Amino acid sequence: MRISLDRQSEVPLYLQIKKNLRQAILSGGLPADTRLPSSRQLARDLGVNRITVDTAYAELEAEGLVYSRMGSGTYVLPLLEPIKTHTTSSHPVWPAWQQELAKNNPARTGNSALNRIRSTEKRQWIDFSVGVGDERLFPEDEFRKVLQRVMRQDGVDAMTYGDVCGYAPLRQTISQIFASQGLLISPDQILITSGSQQALALVSQVLLQPGDTVFVESPTYGYALVLFQSHHVRIMSVPVDDGGMRVDELEKMLQQATPKLIYTIPNFHNPTGSCLNSHRRRQLITLADRHNVPIMEDDFVGDLRYDGQAQPALKSLDPGGRVIYVSTFSKMLMPGLRVGFLSAEGPVFDSLVESKRVHDLATSNLFQHALHSYITVGRYQAHLRVSCQVYRKRRDTILLAIRRYLPADVQFTPPAGGFFLWMKLPEGCVAENLLEASARQGVLFAPGNEFFVSPQEGASYVRLGFASLTPEEIEEGMRRLGKVMFLTKHPNPL
Numbered sequence: 001m002r003i004s005l006d007r008q009s010e011v012p013l014y015l016q017i018k019k020n021l022r023q024a025i026l027s028g029g030l031p032a033d034t035r036l037p038s039s040r041q042l043a044r045d046l047g048v049n050r051i052t053v054d055t056a057y058a059e060l061e062a063e064g065l066v067y068s069r070m071g072s073g074t075y076v077l078p079l080l081e082p083i084k085t086h087t088t089s090s091h092p093v094w095p096a097w098q099q100e101l102a103k104n105n106p107a108r109t110g111n112s113a114l115n116r117i118r119s120t121e122k123r124q125w126i127d128f129s130v131g132v133g134d135e136r137l138f139p140e141d142e143f144r145k146v147l148q149r150v151m152r153q154d155g156v157d158a159m160t161y162g163d164v165c166g167y168a169p170l171r172q173t174i175s176q177i178f179a180s181q182g183l184l185i186s187p188d189q190i191l192i193t194s195g196s197q198q199a200l201a202l203v204s205q206v207l208l209q210p211g212d213t214v215f216v217e218s219p220t221y222g223y224a225l226v227l228f229q230s231h232h233v234r235i236m237s238v239p240v241d242d243g244g245m246r247v248d249e250l251e252k253m254l255q256q257a258t259p260k261l262i263y264t265i266p267n268f269h270n271p272t273g274s275c276l277n278s279h280r281r282r283q284l285i286t287l288a289d290r291h292n293v294p295i296m297e298d299d300f301v302g303d304l305r306y307d308g309q310a311q312p313a314l315k316s317l318d319p320g321g322r323v324i325y326v327s328t329f330s331k332m333l334m335p336g337l338r339v340g341f342l343s344a345e346g347p348v349f350d351s352l353v354e355s356k357r358v359h360d361l362a363t364s365n366l367f368q369h370a371l372h373s374y375i376t377v378g379r380y381q382a383h384l385r386v387s388c389q390v391y392r393k394r395r396d397t398i399l400l401a402i403r404r405y406l407p408a409d410v411q412f413t414p415p416a417g418g419f420f421l422w423m424k425l426p427e428g429c430v431a432e433n434l435l436e437a438s439a440r441q442g443v444l445f446a447p448g449n450e451f452f453v454s455p456q457e458g459a460s461y462v463r464l465g466f467a468s469l470t471p472e473e474i475e476e477g478m479r480r481l482g483k484v485m486f487l488t489k490h491p492n493p494l
């Protein structure tokens with residue numbers, strides 16, 4: 001038990017011990033029924049007389065915070081009512097520095113309509129808002145066995161910090177997986193990160209200063225926007241169409257501003273599902289090079305293609321050091337692994353490694369060992385084949401269900417892969433209002449405003465994530481959504 005005693009203080013030692021324990025009990029750090037160390041043990045640990053500890057325990061008992069069981073020890077009592085410190089009525093009164101913080105950094109991510117609905121109502125949702133694969137496909141049993149095996153075989157090697165760049169054999173496997181798909185990245189140019197979100201964060205930390213400019217697609221991944229905003233940069237939006245980022249618009253924008261970074265999701269874009277066509281890929285590399293701007297390529301679901309031909313990764317078109325490639329095992333395998341990675345070359349790679357070191361020292365070594373033990377090129381390809389089969393069927397189901405149940409004037413382009421279908425609502429239909437109504441029917445989706453720098457631009461769009469739902473759930477969800485849309489348009493049908 002960690003109790004720090006100030007032996008120079010005028011406060012008697014027994015009171016210091018009591019105060020520490022009291023705080024731990026009231027804060028929940030020592031929950032009800034926790035057995036406190038015996039007074040002999042604690043006295044030995046703290047280097048004090050046993051009577052000092054006995055006195056502290058007696059005072060806690062007198063306050064009704066602990067009780068002693070004959071011959072068994074001293075135990076924490078349940079708190080009679082939650083203790084509210086520094087509160088007036090039901091609202092906590094935070095110290096001034098906390099209030100300042102809330103004023104200067106309003107938490108954008110927690111305030112979305114979706115989060116509000118989720119936090120106020122606990123029920124079984126048909127949830128089209130999420131951007132993950134189906135957890136029923138996670139290799140739960142195999143992974144449990146692998147974890148056990150790794151703990152047995154690798155022992156403490158898997159339990160120390162490990163290399164800041166990541167477990168070398170896993171980097172080797174990643175390099176082989178990507179080589180099998182035509183992207184050559186050396187294991188030495190791979191930095192394993194805690195999910196690809198951390199890769200985005202490290203790149204931002206290394207390349208961006210307050211006041212800099214970043215170019216992003218419009219719309220784009222919401223948590224990338226929030227991340228860039230947290231760096232106090234100016235975000236400029238390049239429009240997206242069915243062929244991905246409008247590189248012609250990018251060219252015009254580069255005449256007006258020189259960004260410190262271009263962030264792009266070229267495959268099965270979040271949220272629109274579009275892919276950057278191969279002509280634009282080449283143009284993008286050329287333009288970025290001409291204007292001396294790094295590209296961050298976020299390839300979060302690039303492998304999940306259901307139709308058509310894969311396009312070359314921007315990284316594979318990079319003559320060297322222009323593109324920072326980012327990918328993840330979250331979508332292909334499971335997000336709880338928190339294993340993603342980035343690949344880059346040159347001084348920027350060294351800076352990213354340093355940034356990784358100071359931010360979390362290393363990604364979980366144990367999980368990297370387990371992932372390495374689980375994944376081989378063959379297993380990855382097999383898992384990919386099954387995932388593509390399952391998700392293709394779901395994509396087809398949602399396309400049919402939209403035609404069957406939703407008004408004919410919704411607009412969308414069928415995605416050729418990935419998780420998302422991006423839909424423009426009929427004239428006059430506002431996504432956030434629709435969400436409120438559809439939530440009452442147990443159906444959630446992501447309203448479009450979360451994906452734009454100016455949220456109102458997304459007011460008439462929704463993102464439907466179809467991969468985590470079964471065909472039956474998709475069908476039922478679209479049926480309910482169709483009903484809600486009909487009722488919103490015709491409030492009093494006869």
Ligand code: PMP
Pocket residue numbers: 131194195196197198221265270298300327328329330335339340
């Ligand atoms: N990029 C995109 C486009 C995403 O949608 C996400 C999460 N949904 C991420 C990166 C981050 O995912 P993770 O940290 O789990 O790899």
